[in-house]
Amino acid sequence: MVSLNSDMGENFGIHSFGNDDALIPLVDTVNVACGFHAGDPTGMHETVTNVLAGGVTIGSHPGLPDLVGFGRREMKLFPDEAADIVRYQTGALVAFLKAEGGSLDHIKTHGSLYGMTSKDAEMAEAVAAVAAEYGVPIFGIPNSEHERAANKIGVPFVAEFYVDLNYRNDGSLIVARRPHATPVDEARERAVRALRDGVAIADDGTEFPIRVDSVCVHSDTPNAVEIATTVREVLTELRLAA
Template sequence: MTTVLDLNCDVAEGFGAWRIADDDALLTVVTGANIACGFHAGDPSAMRRACLNAVRHGVAIGAHVGYRDLAGFGRRYIDVDPAELTDDVLYQLGALSAFAAAAGGRVGYVKPHGALYGAIGSDDGQAGAVVSAVRQFDPALPVLGMPGSRWLALAAEAGLPTVAEAFADRAYTPDGLLLPRRSPGAVLTDPAEVASRVVRLATDGEVEATDGTVLAMRARSVCVHGDTPGAVELARAARAALVGAGVSVRSFV
């Protein structure tokens, strides 16, 4: 069904001496880099290095914007005023844009992180705030999100290019949502399982939920989280399996 698929991964999610993944290795495998912008993770040096390596390897630079929540890694919901959220997202976009430009690249898309990603799936106020920030930064900038989310719907209404995304290393509930991370089996770490899932997603347009329900899932991009144990091996397995199935792995930008 899908002959072209983007493989994206979260990078630059350390801070100071704390490192969460082998970003250098991941950027030799993926086609899209969701670079943390300093609010949920990431610092200026990590952002610069990620941008430099992304440009070096021909990987699209994505702004991985999140709540102002370093302690919680951006995975805690924050009931922030929409106007303040717009400013926070615009601030993050500006910071990453500076490092992207210094590396000879540009911000090619936006993908919200963690709890913000989840909240804007159904919260019109916060989704609209993020849409507003993106439009003010670049009204032609593509945005990445879950199929059927309010985020993608409002972005499309505002004229932003939208890209549907699926997850290679996360389990789905029968209603098509991500199984909460604290639930058993929420994060998938077996390279063979991940490889099989992405091929099924690309060739059949479907993914299996935790109860065996087969969900229709049409996506142009698939994500491997940088903080998933063995992320590099998972990304390599996913890419090799897709190529082996005749799927062209390349960015949507």
């Protein structure tokens, strides 16, 4: 079975972003921003409350300490710093989960931290070690340092696929600084090729193999609801829905 996940709670103060409320009924699990790239205490609490009320599981979505860049600008970090960034933010989320009777489902790093750990073995292992402390899986790019670190540390690994982002031919993600709409028919084709055929298409037109345990649709994508609806339809058609 394949799950559908979405990044949510990426708000700050009176400013809110994304299509969180409309996506909750469509997804299986949610990755909640924990304050460093987006999100504040009240926003985190509200997101946790709403998601749990919708019967959806929750994982932490820790990012780099970069509100202005939305966590999408790389930083130079030591592995122990990366671990503490993830530990600190996940601990905050767990406090809100505990307050509402929920539990942590997984850890999925955000933005540039996600990209950095997919390429750096020591940083990836540092993050996987935090997941081991909580006894939860990590989400990541298959056949990258994410998966190798999970296997080495001994935590479950969930292979992700993105229908609203482009890939390079080495299987790495191309993360845009600003969200943009993805044509629904294009998202559907990507989902079908990945889920049915085990293939993804890079930005240069080449194909590469992909394994999918969970499909991500970003909440801040302008047409996120339409994309998530399409992916849900594909999962149902292929009898892969979680």
